[in-house]
Amino acid sequence: MSAGEDEQREEPFYLGVPTRIGASLLHLSGELGGMIVLAARLLRRLVPPRVDRDELVKNLHKTGVRSVGIVSVTAIFVGAIMVIQAAPLVMRFNAKEIVGWGAGFATLREVGPLLIALMFSGRVGANNTAELGTMVVTDQIDALRALAIDPLAYLILPRVISMVVMLFLLTIVGDAVAIVGAIGAAKVLLDVDPRSFISSLTVLLDEWDLATGLIKSVAFGVMIALTSCHFGLSVKGGAPGVGRAVNAAVVAAASGIFVLDYFSTYLLG
Amino acid sequence: MSALETMGAPVLHLVREIRDLFAMLARTVVLSIRGRRDRRTIVEQAYQMGNRSVFFVSVTMGFIGTIMVFQAGLQALKIVPELSMLGATFAELLVRDLAASIGAMMLATRVGAGIAAEIGSMVVTEQVDAMRMCAADPIEYLVVPRFLASVLMTFCLLIWAAVVAFGAGMVTANVVFEVNYATFANFSMVDAGDVIVGLTKMLAYGAAIPIVSARCGLTTFGGSEGVGWATTNAVVQSSLAVIVLNFVISSVGFLLFPG
Numbered sequence: 423m424s425a426g427e428d429e430q431r432e433e434p435f436y437l438g439v440p441t442r443i444g445a446s447l448l449h450l451s452g453e454l455g456g457m458i459v460l461a462a463r464l465l466r467r468l469v470p471p472r473v474d475r476d477e478l479v480k481n482l483h484k485t486g487v488r489s490v491g492i493v494s495v496t497a498i499f500v501g502a503i504m505v506i507q508a509a510p511l512v513m514r515f516n517a518k519e520i521v522g523w524g525a526g527f528a529t530l531r532e533v534g535p536l537l538i539a540l541m542f543s544g545r546v547g548a549n550n551t552a553e554l555g556t557m558v559v560t561d562q563i564d565a566l567r568a569l570a571i572d573p574l575a576y577l578i579l580p581r582v583i584s585m586v587v588m589l590f591l592l593t594i595v596g597d598a599v600a601i602v603g604a605i606g607a608a609k610v611l612l613d614v615d616p617r618s619f620i621s622s623l624t625v626l627l628d629e630w631d632l633a634t635g636l637i638k639s640v641a642f643g644v645m646i647a648l649t650s651c652h653f654g655l656s657v658k659g660g661a662p663g664v665g666r667a668v669n670a671a672v673v674a675a676a677s678g679i680f681v682l683d684y685f686s687t688y689l690l691g
Numbered sequence: 692m693s694a695l696e697t698m699g700a701p702v703l704h705l706v707r708e709i710r711d712l713f714a715m716l717a718r719t720v721v722l723s724i725r726g727r728r729d730r731r732t733i734v735e736q737a738y739q740m741g742n743r744s745v746f747f748v749s750v751t752m753g754f755i756g757t758i759m760v761f762q763a764g765l766q767a768l769k770i771v772p773e774l775s776m777l778g779a780t781f782a783e784l785l786v787r788d789l790a791a792s793i794g795a796m797m798l799a800t801r802v803g804a805g806i807a808a809e810i811g812s813m814v815v816t817e818q819v820d821a822m823r824m825c826a827a828d829p830i831e832y833l834v835v836p837r838f839l840a841s842v843l844m845t846f847c848l849l850i851w852a853a854v855v856a857f858g859a860g861m862v863t864a865n866v867v868f869e870v871n872y873a874t875f876a877n878f879s880m881v882d883a884g885d886v887i888v889g890l891t892k893m894l895a896y897g898a899a900i901p902i903v904s905a906r907c908g909l910t911t912f913g914g915s916e917g918v919g920w921a922t923t924n925a926v927v928q929s930s931l932a933v934i935v936l937n938f939v940i941s942s943v944g945f946l947l948f949p950g
Contacts, residue, residue, distance in 0.1 A: 492927060499934045506941040507788055511780070513949055532762055537934070540796060544926035548804075552919030611945060661918070665808040668922050672800045673747060680754040687758050 453674065457652045461644075464582055467575050477580040485546045485581075486588030490595060496541045497534065497596035501603030504529050509612055518614050522622035525604045527631060530597055535635045536683060538596045539642035542589050543675040547650035550581055551671040554654025555664035563655070578655075582647040589643035593636060634690045641682050649675040715830070716902050722828070723835045732836040740802045740837075741844030745851070751797050752790070752852040756859030759789065764868045774868050778875030781860050787885040787944075788892070790853030792937045795896035798845055799929040803904035806837055807925030810908025811918040819909065829909065837901045845897030846890075853889075884948025888940060895936050903929040 467473075504525040512521050554577075557563055566573045601623070608614040653671035657663045760781055767774055810833055813819050819829050864870040904925035911921040 492931070495931065496934060499938045503788070503792075503934075503938055503941055506938075506945050507784060509945050510783075510949065527766060528762075532758070537796070540800075541927065541930060544800060544930055545923060548923040548926055549919070552916070552923065556916060556919070611942065661914075662812070665812065665918055665922065668919060669801075669804045669808065672804055672926060676797060676800050677747065677750060680751045684754045684758055687761055 453652070456656065457648045460578075460652050460655075461648055463574055464579055467572070467579055472572070472575045473579050473583065474576045477576060478583060481580045481584035482588060485550075485584045486591060489542060489545055489588070489592060492541055492545055493538055493592045493596050494599045496537055497599040498603035498606075500533055500537050500596075501525065501529055501600030501605075502607035504533060504600075505604045505607040506611065512612060518612060519618060519622050520626065521608055521612060521614055522604075522619035523626035525608070526601065526623040526627050529600045529604060530627070530635045531631050532635070532683075532687075534597055534600050535593050535639045535642065536679065538593055539589060539639065539646065539679050540676060542585075542592065542642075543646045543650075543672060543679065546585060546588075547646045547675050548668050548672050550585070550650040551654040551668045552664055554578075554651060555657035555667045558655060558657045559660055559664060578651050582644075582651060585647040585650075586640060586643035589646065590636065590639050593639035597632070597635065634686075637690060638683065638686050641686055642679050645678040645682055646675045649678060712902060712906060715834070715906055716898070718830055719834050719838050719902060722831050723839055726828075726831045726835060728839070729832075729836055733840050736836050736840035737844050739805065740798075740840055741848060744798060744801050744844075744848060747801060748794055748797055748848050748852050749855050752794060752856040753859040755789065755793050756785075756856030757863045759784075759856075760860035760863045761867060764864065774864070774870050775874055776877075776880075777864055777868070777870060778861070779877040779880040781875075782857065782878050783880040783885055785853050785856055785860075786881050786889045788889070788937070788941065790856055791849050791889055791892035791896060792933060794849045794852035795845065795892075795900070795933045796930055798848065798896070799900050799933055800926050802841060802845075803900050803907075803925040803929040804922045806901055806904040807908040807911075807921045808918060810905055811911035811921040814909060814911045815914055815918055833909075834901070834905045837905060838898065841901040842894065842897040845900065846893050849893040849896070882948070884944065888944035888948070891944075892937065892940050895940060896933050899932045899936055900929045903932050 505521065508521055508524040508528075512518060512524070557577075563573050563577070566576065605616045605619050608619050609616055650671050653667045653674065657667045659666075760777065763781060764774060764777060767777060810819075813833070819833070822829050822832060861872055861875045864875050865872060907921045907925040907928060911917045913920075
């Protein structure tokens, strides 16, 4: 440790910024590589599926069913906010017939999956990292290995599968709730008839817009699952290490979601 | 009776939570005006929250700007075959809502988790009880510096977020849709109402995130596992606070400044 500090002190000052950029790049590629290795190992355990069924069911309940409330609350506000955002434009051009389309397009395609994934990452992903991290710190993962139980098949794979499946299903629920919120806001603020809202939504929007959002949600689910498991499994340094890992996992998942959103928007647009 | 209980219990819980949050907000505001202000702690917290979030906020807002302009461009090309108003509408949306809300969601994950983890581990290791023993108010010593630092730094960071997102959008519009930089940088649709609503949101989020997260931290129980829970709760509840505040301020803003 002290040797490293000495080396840093001897460095000329103008190398400071490039060194820091290089160090953070190396750090980033290390974490990315770890996530890809984890994904490859998990895929190998999927080929003849070796998943613990009881764990899977337990995790499906824990990640999915218990997140319905928070996702619904998020979604209803997201739908309403989208209508409020479209409102000034609608008032200016007096285009009340297309408010359903405008709000629906933004919600189903972009904002809905994104915000639901962020909430899911905050609730389920962070909790998962904390749980796995605590297990690592208290040597429970090593105990599993000692009992000849594969920790990846028993512990990690059920979590990854349930996060991906449940985020997909929660996005469907969230989309529906968000549309209800949008219809409510349009009725109260703009006095748009719910029937005309729905007709503009169904006529102007095609299946592909809905599918884009759902495809994205699967990609977000994979991202959240991999980051939260990877950061949880690589916890070092006791209880403070768990706190740091949770923070790092949430930040990594959020940035990952945005990067994925960027690429999927171009690929699916 | 039991069905009524199961429905009413969460509502009562929510009401109590909200009342406690407002009580804490009131005490924090009073103490930040009248109490002692430890300048060194405030500066340190401002550095932790502000300077160290600049990179994260810039990256995510850059992506958001790019995505939004790309989407809006495709959407606009479906209706009208010209994109001269693309920058103007994007600027209005950005000032009114996007910069503040998406940026604040990002800060809620970073800043909120940090505050809750720090205060939570102090609670678990009984440092907060030790403070109370010394007749030092935890709100005055722990929450007030974080509150002041967050209000200041969130405000600055979110304005920076708007600049980054607009720049990224400008480049995207130029590269993808071949819109001139000068045509895109059109602020004719941004009026005083948009600016007031946007700045109000920035202040409200900056105040809400530390209060919600600090409350999660102060109510931590049950060892290191409890700290994990507090962190998770802080992220979820402060994101939720941002969404709810966005809804409230947007609706009031729309009623005050329609069109």
